[in-house]
Amino acid sequence: QVQLVESGGGSAQSGGSLTLSCAASTHISYCMVWFRQAPGRERTGVAAMNSDGSTKYNYFVKDRFTISRDNAKNTLLLQMNSLKPEDTAMYYCAAEPSKHYCTGFWFRANEYDYWGQGTQVTVSS
DSSP, rough: OOOOOEEEEEETTTOEEEEEEEEESSOOOSSEEEEEEOOOOOOOEEEEOOSSOOEOOOOOTTTTTTEEEGGTTTTEEEEESOOGGGGEEEEEEEEEEEEOOOOTTBBBGGOOOOOOOEEEEEEEE
16 A cells, blocks of 8 residues: 655746655655646646656646656655646646556556545646
8 A cells, every 4th residue: 555645736826836745655666647637627647757767748748847756755746847827737646556667558547546635736827
């Protein structure tokens, strides 16, 4: 069992920055992903990190968001820069400890068994 707790959400102006954290109850050397879900929309993957530190990004955050991890603190991070109003959503951390590498469908919510409770990000124009 893995427990995940997100933090760091809040409000930002368009063009601003926020950093999200996901604290895990175990080591995090496996597939971990940040998702987001806006009201009335599907939950979709934002960025993923594999056990070897390699990363994947969805096209709508590429070059603006950076996923990273602090192994000493068992924490996954998401640095969000150049925020846009369309980034407004609940952001979730997800983990799949059975996989060292996220699959080609890493952006699909049904790939993951473990989820945090989410942290809200609101970006105003």
